Amino acid sequence: MNLYNIKHPEEQVNFAQAVRQGLGKDQGLFFPENIPHLDNIDELLALPLVERSQKILGALIGEEISTEQLNTMVKNAFTFPAPVAKVEDNVYALELFHGPTLAFKDFGGRFMAQALATVRGDGKITILTATSGDTGAAVAHAFYGLENINVVILYPKGKISPLQEKLFCTLGGNIRTVAINGDFDDCQALVKQAFDDAELRQAIGLNSANSINISRLLAQVCYYFEAASQLSKTERENLVVSVPSGNFGNLTAGLIAKSLGLPIKRFIASTNANDTVPRYLREGNWNPHATVATLSNAMDVSRPNNWPRVEEIFKRNGWALTDLHSEAVTDPQTEDTLREMQDKGYVCEPHGAIAYRVLKQDLQPGETGLFLCTAHPAKFKESVERILEIELPLPAALDKHNQLPLLSDEMENDFATLKAYLLA
Numbered sequence: 001m002n003l004y005n006i007k008h009p010e011e012q013v014n015f016a017q018a019v020r021q022g023l024g025k026d027q028g029l030f031f032p033e034n035i036p037h038l039d040n041i042d043e044l045l046a047l048p049l050v051e052r053s054q055k056i057l058g059a060l061i062g063e064e065i066s067t068e069q070l071n072t073m074v075k076n077a078f079t080f081p082a083p084v085a086k087v088e089d090n091v092y093a094l095e096l097f098h099g100p101t102l103a104f105k106d107f108g109g110r111f112m113a114q115a116l117a118t119v120r121g122d123g124k125i126t127i128l129t130a131t132s133g134d135t136g137a138a139v140a141h142a143f144y145g146l147e148n149i150n151v152v153i154l155y156p157k158g159k160i161s162p163l164q165e166k167l168f169c170t171l172g173g174n175i176r177t178v179a180i181n182g183d184f185d186d187c188q189a190l191v192k193q194a195f196d197d198a199e200l201r202q203a204i205g206l207n208s209a210n211s212i213n214i215s216r217l218l219a220q221v222c223y224y225f226e227a228a229s230q231l232s233k234t235e236r237e238n239l240v241v242s243v244p245s246g247n248f249g250n251l252t253a254g255l256i257a258k259s260l261g262l263p264i265k266r267f268i269a270s271t272n273a274n275d276t277v278p279r280y281l282r283e284g285n286w287n288p289h290a291t292v293a294t295l296s297n298a299m300d301v302s303r304p305n306n307w308p309r310v311e312e313i314f315k316r317n318g319w320a321l322t323d324l325h326s327e328a329v330t331d332p333q334t335e336d337t338l339r340e341m342q343d344k345g346y347v348c349e350p351h352g353a354i355a356y357r358v359l360k361q362d363l364q365p366g367e368t369g370l371f372l373c374t375a376h377p378a379k380f381k382e383s384v385e386r387i388l389e390i391e392l393p394l395p396a397a398l399d400k401h402n403q404l405p406l407l408s409d410e411m412e413n414d415f416a417t418l419k420a421y422l423l424a
């Protein structure tokens with residue numbers, strides 16, 4: 001598999017280099033030079049998740065990794081299902097929260113850990129990542145206990161749910177977590193600065209594990225196929241997919257699935273009040289506002305770092321960006337929507353509810369709608385219980401961590417401090 005840096009197309013790497021490096025020169029994102037067109041889609045859709053995903057990832061990654069190795073990586077990563085649930089006529093939820101940390105980031109995080117363990121050289125590796133909540137948990141759990149891989153996770157202090165924090169800041173071992181005095185964009189900026197520091201990068205074998213890493217996106221491609229496989233052929237014909245978006249990695253993966261030939265008619269990018277993209281698509285100006293805190297905190301991102309990949313894929317396929325519908329949903333609207341969904345017999349959480357709402361507003365007659373449910377409702381227990389006036393039992397995975405003490409360090413939003421911490 002060949003990839004190029006979107007900012008500097010002359011910088012070309014293979015899959016192993018892209019996985020190890022994360023980002024290219026000038027913080028440029030890697031993008032596949034070729035996305036093959038699969039012409040056996042119906043055959044693929046008839047296969048079980050793991051087997052189908054082995055074939056899809058094999059087609060994307062190519063001969064660089066042996067079939068045997070790849071099959072093992074996929075089998076170890078995809079250990080849980082992604083069921084589609086019917087919410088009402090023509091509207092389906094793709095539940096991506098049945099993994100160990102109850103969020104869709106388990107797919108990308110676990111596959112990335114497998115990929116890195118496969119392509120790593122002999123040197124020491126430090127995974128440095130910023131999280132607005134769920135990436136951290138997925139990455140921590142995916143890498144926990146892997147030999148010679150240290151993990152450092154930055155997150156905005158007091159801006160993620162207490163349960164989210166418990167899930168990944170209680171592991172210890174090769175997992176260190178740091179609460180930064182700032183917001184998610186600050187954490188993301190610190191990570192980018194670290195990657196720009198050649199000396200530091202070299203000294204600790206820096207590697208990113210957020211949605212920037214291409215292996216995560218490739219893994220996520222697979223569940224779009226899984227969703228289609230659970231719908232009838234007629235339903236797949238006019239399929240519209242609504243993606244609750246923060247850093248826009250999930251949407252990028254969906255667009256790659258479409259490039260591969262999966263019949264998805266169009267995508268909807270749903271956001272919370274951090275509406276840089278819907279404003280950009282409406283007005284043509286890229287004008288990020290300060291990040292605001294919302295109920296759907298994993299989407300509190302005003303500078304979505306995967307956006308250049310979205311534009312690249314539209315450009316490469318000759319698709320028009322005007323075909324991408326994008327809309328922001330406020331917190332009060334999110335609350336109303338959660339109650340509406342509850343009336344229909346479906347208990348959701350704020351991220352999925354945003355995707356459902358924009359889908360419902362935009363779905364045309366004759367279309368089938370699918371929205372992505374990116375987290376288990378219990379991960380947002382406080383808000384869901386308050387809004388829906390119900391009690392949500394804590395799933396066993398969360399409850400276990402909830403009993404443990406937090407092991408995080410605290411830090412100012414200051415790169416010099418972070419650097420010293422990483423080198424210590």
Ligand SMILES: *Cc1c(COP(=O)(O)O)cnc(C)c1O
Pocket residue numbers: 103104105133134135211244245246247248249250251298299351374375
């Ligand atoms: C990360 C996250 C999102 C946003 O996904 P992106 O790929 O960053 O757009 C949405 N919902 C939940 C629950 C998340 O954790």
